Each structure stands twice: as structure tokens, then as C-alpha cells.
Amino acid sequence: MVRSGQDSTSRIDVDVDAAVRVRVVEVAALMADSIAELTQSMQAHQAAEIPELHGDPLIIDLLTASNENNLQTIMRILRYDMSLSEATAPPAAVEYARRLAQRGISVNALNRAYRLGQKIALAWTVERVYEAEPDPLIAYRTSRVFLDVSFEYVDIVSEQVTHEYEAERARWHANQNSVRFATIAEILAGEPLDVPTAEAILGYRLRQHHLGVVLWRSRDRSAAELRDLERFLAKLASALGSASQPLFVPQDKLSAWGWISLGRKAAPLAAGELQKVPDLDAAGVYMALGDCGAGVTGFRTTHIEARSAYELALLAQDAAPPITSFAEPGVRAASLLAGDLDATRRLVRTALGALAVDTEPTARLRETLATFLGVQGSYAATAELMHLHKNTVKYRIAKAVEARGRPLDDDRLNLELALTACKWLRDSVLPQPSPERAGTVNTTN
Numbered sequence: 001m002v003r004s005g006q007d008s009t010s011r012i013d014v015d016v017d018a019a020v021r022v023r024v025v026e027v028a029a030l031m032a033d034s035i036a037e038l039t040q041s042m043q044a045h046q047a048a049e050i051p052e053l054h055g056d057p058l059i060i061d062l063l064t065a066s067n068e069n070n071l072q073t074i075m076r077i078l079r080y081d082m083s084l085s086e087a088t089a090p091p092a093a094v095e096y097a098r099r100l101a102q103r104g105i106s107v108n109a110l111n112r113a114y115r116l117g118q119k120i121a122l123a124w125t126v127e128r129v130y131e132a133e134p135d136p137l138i139a140y141r142t143s144r145v146f147l148d149v150s151f152e153y154v155d156i157v158s159e160q161v162t163h164e165y166e167a168e169r170a171r172w173h174a175n176q177n178s179v180r181f182a183t184i185a186e187i188l189a190g191e192p193l194d195v196p197t198a199e200a201i202l203g204y205r206l207r208q209h210h211l212g213v214v215l216w217r218s219r220d221r222s223a224a225e226l227r228d229l230e231r232f233l234a235k236l237a238s239a240l241g242s243a244s245q246p247l248f249v250p251q252d253k254l255s256a257w258g259w260i261s262l263g264r265k266a267a268p269l270a271a272g273e274l275q276k277v278p279d280l281d282a283a284g285v286y287m288a289l290g291d292c293g294a295g296v297t298g299f300r301t302t303h304i305e306a307r308s309a310y311e312l313a314l315l316a317q318d319a320a321p322p323i324t325s326f327a328e329p330g331v332r333a334a335s336l337l338a339g340d341l342d343a344t345r346r347l348v349r350t351a352l353g354a355l356a357v358d359t360e361p362t363a364r365l366r367e368t369l370a371t372f373l374g375v376q377g378s379y380a381a382t383a384e385l386m387h388l389h390k391n392t393v394k395y396r397i398a399k400a401v402e403a404r405g406r407p408l409d410d411d412r413l414n415l416e417l418a419l420t421a422c423k424w425l426r427d428s429v430l431p432q433p434s435p436e437r438a439g440t441v442n443t444t445n
């Protein structure tokens with residue numbers, strides 16, 4: 001009796017399987033006849049639900065072709081009971097993925113279109129099965145076939161088109177970056193330029209004021225990443241009130257160039273504005289800035305100035321602040337002095353005498369002397385700026401004059417240049433003290 005029941009169950013299963021297969025073929029044939037209508041329904045739903053697709057007729061046309069190709073492929077798999085193991089994305093689906101990558105539309109939009117398309121197609125299929133099949137078991141199992149096949153197909157194909165999207169995005173970025181680098185090189189070289197075309201390539205307006213920036217990470221940071229530099233450039237742009245995306249151009253894994261748009265009317269940067277960018281020092285990020293420049297010429301000159309400030313910061317090494325601005329007093333002169341270090345070393349020795357040595361006491365004397373000269377010889381103003389007692393300032397100035405070996409008004413211009421060189425080029429222009437001279441200058445007070 002058990003065996004008879006098992007045989008009966010087996011026959012029922014065979015009959016149900018056969019009925020399911022008939023229904024699958026019938027609904028797949030209906031799909032083939034209704035493919036234009038179904039494709040249009042999918043496209044309308046996808047376009048309404050995916051904002052990135054709005055207003056781009058070419059992308060919509062490709063999406064429609066991709067939907068149609070995918071539906072035709074699924075229909076053949078179901079109708080002829082083909083294996084899914086070797087399913088491949090149709091040409092229109094691959095081209096759609098490539099175009100999204102080229103347009104910079106996110107991969108999420110690509111994958112979401114497949115999920116929404118599957119939803120519309122399954123709803124249509126279930127309705128056809130419900131209309132055609134009165135037996136609940138056969139209707140259920142027929143619907144499961146469509147669900148399982150469509151899920152596995154979308155899983156396989158979406159992985160393939162995502163891979164194609166990423167590969168095309170990488171190729172497109174490489175080509176785009178090559179064109180951008182070539183355009184920037186032309187601008188920096190002062191070559192004739194088609195400004196509107198250059199702006200389209202760069203995605204950045206040239207007919208405005210610019211601030212050139214060089215960004216880099218300290219080399220002891222093994223986790224240096226370019227996106228950190230791009231993030232800090234965006235922070236600086238925001239702090240300066242820029243309403244546009246800055247132009248970011250990587251140079252290597254540790255450094256990048258940047259330009260910040262400052263609009264058609266730009267005022268000189270206030271010193272306090274540069275302090276609005278947080279955590280530079282803690283993150284091991286450094287910036288060198290040019291002065292504000294206008295138009296194509298300003299784009300070039302502010303970059304040259306930023307590069308000069310960058311080279312100066314590299315020479316200063318550990319003494320360099322997180323932000324070095326070419327507009328800061330003394331930086332312009334120091335960058336010129338850095339162009340001939342041998343001549344600058346001779347200037348420092350001649351103008352400073354015994355102050356031209358790299359020790360902490362002489363550094364304090366030089367700092368006090370430079371501040372004193374900068375406020376036209378006012379002891380009170382120097383004391384206020386340096387947070388010192390006035391008598392301490394007088395003592396230090398007297399010690400500086402004694403160490404120099406001649407009055408402050410003697411060769412005043414070279415004295416100020418030498419002090420500027422020591423501040424910015426310290427190790428590069430100052431010799432280390434010999435043991436017998438290390439304690440010869442005392443600034444205890």
C-alpha cells in the first residue's frame with residue numbers, strides 16, 4: 001500500500017511538472033508577443049524612480065534597448081529550458097553600463113534599474129499566470145519558476161554589467177585625466193588656449209579669480225591617501241567661501257595640485273581665514289598657497305607661487321607650518337633667496353655675524369630682532385606681539401646687536417633679508433654650531 005501511494009505521488013508530481021512546463025512556455029510566448037509593451041512599462045517606471053536618468057534621452061533610449069534585450073534573453077531561457085550557467089549580458093545592456101560610467105552616473109543607478117525591471121516583469125508574469133491557470137498549485141509553481149529564473153539571471157548579468165561599468169569608469173578616468181593633464185600643461189606653459197573648450201575639459205571656470213594650492217602628506221604616514229588631500233582642499237575652499245567645486249589634480253600618492261575658485265570679484269585673503277581649516281597638522285597634511293590671481297594668467301601665476309611656497313616649505317622641513325602662503329610677509333623674498341642657496345648662505349654670514357648659527361638661543365634673538373624691525377623699532381609693540389616684558393625685549397635686542405657686531409642700521413636691507421632667510425630656510429642656510437661655540441650666545445632673559 002505504501003508503494004502504491006508512492007507511485008501515485010510520483011505520477012502526480014510528474015503531471016504537475018508537465019503542467020508547470022506547459023504554463024511556463026505559454027507565458028514566455030505571451031512575453032515575446034508583449035515585449036514592446038512590457039519594455040515601455042519597465043522604462044517608464046525606472047525613469048520615474050531613478051533621478052540620475054532624468055533629462056537624458058540617449059541614456060533612456062539605451063535603457064529601453066537594454067530592457068528589451070534582457071527580456072528577450074530571459075524569454076528564450078524560459079521558453080526553451082536553456083541553462084543559466086552560461087548566461088551573458090546582452091550587447092545593449094553592456095553598452096548601457098558603459099555609457100553610465102562615461103556620464104559619471106553612479107553604479108547604484110545601474111543596479112537599481114535591474115531590480116526595478118525585475119519587479120515590473122515579475123508582476124506582469126504573475127498576472128498572466130493567474131489569468132491562465134485555475135489550479136493554485138500549478139499557478140504557484142509556475143510563478144516560482146519565473147521568480148527563480150529571473151533572480152538568477154539578474155544576479156549573473158548585474159554582476160557582469162557592474163564589472164563592465166567599473167572597467168569603463170577606470171578607462172574613462174584615465175583618458176579624461178590624460179586630457180585634463182594635457183590641458184593644464186598647456187595653460188601653465190602659456191600656450192594659446194581655447195578657453196571655453198578648456199573649461200569644459202577641466203570642469204572648472206577659468207574666467208574668474210583663482211587660488212593655487214599644493215597639498216602633500218608627510219612621508220612618515222604610510223596610510224597617506226589622495227582622498228584625504230581632496231577632502232582638505234574642499235574644506236579650505238569652503239572656509240574661503242567658494243561656491244564651486246575646486247579643481248583637484250593628483251600628482252602622486254602623496255601630493256596634489258589644486259585650484260580654488262573665488263569668483264569674479266575676490267578680495268585678498270585675511271590671515272584668519274586660513275585658520276578655519278582644522279586638523280591639518282594632526283592629519284599630517286600640508287598646504288602651500290599662491291596669491292589670488294585672475295583669469296587664465298592668474299590661474300598660471302597663482303600655481304607658480306604655490307609651487308614656490310611648496311618648495312620653501314620642503315626646505316624648512318619640520319619648521320614649516322601646516323599652511324605656507326606665498327602672500328604671507330617674507331615668503332616671497334624667502335622663495336627668491338631659496339633660488340641660490342650658496343649666495344644666501346654668504347648673505348646670512350655677512351649680515352648676521354655670530355647670529356648666523358643654528359641654536360635655540362640665537363633663534364630667539366633672531367625672532368625678536370625680526371619682530372622689532374618689523375614694527376619700526378618699537379620695544380612696546382615687540383613685547384606685545386611676542387608676549388614678553390619690555391625689558392626682556394631690550395635685553396635681547398642688545399644681545400643681538402652685540403652678537404652681530406655692528407648697529408642695526410648698518411646694511412639694514414641685507415639684515416632683514418638674512419633674518420627672513422633664517423626663518424624660512426633655517427637648516428639650509430645656517431651652519432650647526434661647533435662645540436666650543438654652542439654656548440657663546442646667552443639669552444637667559
